[in-house]
Amino acid sequence: MNNQDQLTKNNEPNNFIDMDALLLNLKNEDSRNLKLMKNFKWLYFGMIIFYTLLIIVNPDPELELHHRISGLCYVLSFVFFWLIFRKYHKEFGQIDYSQPSSEMLAKAADRYKMKVKNFLILIPSLVLMDIGLTISFTYRLTSLEMMHKILLIQAIFIPVMLISGFIGYLIWRKRQKPLRDGALQMLKDLKD
Amino acid sequence: MVGKEEKFKLLVEDNKGKLLRICRYYAPSIEDQKDMYQEILINIWKSLDSFRGESKIDTWIYRIAVNTSLGFAGKQYKRMKLNVDIETRNLSAILIEDKDDYKIKEDQLQQLQTELNQLNVIDKALIGLVLEDISTKEIADIIGITEPNVRVKIHRIKETLRTKMKGGQHE
Known part of the structure; x- marks a missing residue:
């Protein structure tokens, strides 16, 4: 028996790692993820239904048409955000380590790519949120003219969204770009 | 079940x-x-x-x-490093085809370790599988490239290592 096999024997995995504790954690993690996803889904649907009932279908005579229209915009914006969240959750949660390395690396490089379509799919939610905010605030800011009110809301909303987008870009550059670069370099090494 | x-x-x-x-x-x-x-x-x-x-x-x-x-x-x-020691299985297979007749000497190990760590990550992964004595067909299935490609790559890595170990230059 050579030294390495001896070392392997001395470092029995059951001593290396507590298998029972690991298994328990794995099973707990599985059920926790499933539960979390389920809870989040119901929480989101609950919020959409609550908001719909409260602002859109609520028979309260004090709720005017503009309240209902802005409420509808918020609800639709939530629905779009939910669909986007679900897509990403599925994409990131299903990394299969048992596929050939070249396939895994190609998928990783694609997953961490900053794509224009990732921004485009956000546009409907952002436009709906913008419309909802504009309708709701133009009726509140009574001292200003209509055009000034709209411009003021856009002057706040658009920079906030641009700053959020820039922060998202910085996070991608720090966390995901190195992973994409690593995967691309390894793919290049595989093809050379 | x-x-x-x-x-x-x-x-x-x-x-x-x-x-x-x-x-x-x-x-x-x-x-x-x-x-x-x-x-x-x-x-x-x-x-x-x-x-x-x-x-x-x-x-x-x-x-x-x-x-x-x-x-x-x-x-x-x-x-990423590839760590070997004098007792690593099949280590001599990296330097010589007829591995049974050859054992790497202690003084060669340090240089081999240095040269192994000059390899890119994919080549390190391939050498790791060679050390495991896995067939080229299986390595191709694991890595996801063709069998001839695996053979060429492994041959090229071994050639580079052998040349460097002899003190030569290899592009």
């Missing part, structure tokens, strides 16, 4: 030697080896439901182990 937990335990028990060796190749410290071993077990658990028996269980296990090590490398891929 065997449950997932039972299947997992059996699989890990049957393959613990190769999993530990893979960890030893790519993780320098005991702490890193432990982290990588745990990560491999987690990925085996996650992939267990999707195992359809289309590939050999050995190939499947090696894929998960190599892909996990590449995942580790992905985080800091330029710093």
Whole structure:
């Protein structure tokens, strides 16, 4: 028996790692993820239904048409955000380590790519949120003219969204770009 | 019918030697080896439901182990090391075809270790599989490139290492 096999024997995995504790954690993690996803889904649907009932279908005579229209915009914006969240959750949660390395690396490089379509799919939610905010605030800011009110809301909303987008870009550059670069370099090494 | 937990335990028990060796190749410290071993077990658990028996269980296990090590490398891929010692299985196979007749000497080891760590991450992964004495067909299945491509790559790596070990230059 050579030294390495001896070392392997001395470092029995059951001593290396507590298998029972690991298994328990794995099973707990599985059920926790499933539960979390389920809870989040119901929480989101609950919020959409609550908001719909409260602002859109609520028979309260004090709720005017503009309240209902802005409420509808918020609800639709939530629905779009939910669909986007679900897509990403599925994409990131299903990394299969048992596929050939070249396939895994190609998928990783694609997953961490900053794509224009990732921004485009956000546009409907952002436009709906913008419309909802504009309708709701133009009726509140009574001292200003209509055009000034709209411009003021856009002057706040658009920079906030641009700053959020820039922060998202910085996070991608720090966390995901190195992973994409690593995967691309390894793919290049595989093809050379 | 065997449950997932039972299947997992059996699989890990049957393959613990190769999993530990893979960890030893790519993780320098005991702490890193432990982290990588745990990560491999987690990925085996996650992939267990999707195992359809289309590939050999050995190939499947090696894929998960190599892909996990590449995942580790992905985080800091330029710093990934390939660790060998004088007793590493099949170490002489890297330098000479007829490995039974040759044993690497202590003084060669340091240089070999240095040269191995000059290789890129993919070449390190390929050498790791060569050290495991896996056939080129199986390596092709694990890495996802053609068998002739694997042969060419391994031949090129060995040639480079041999030339460098002799003190020559190889492009």
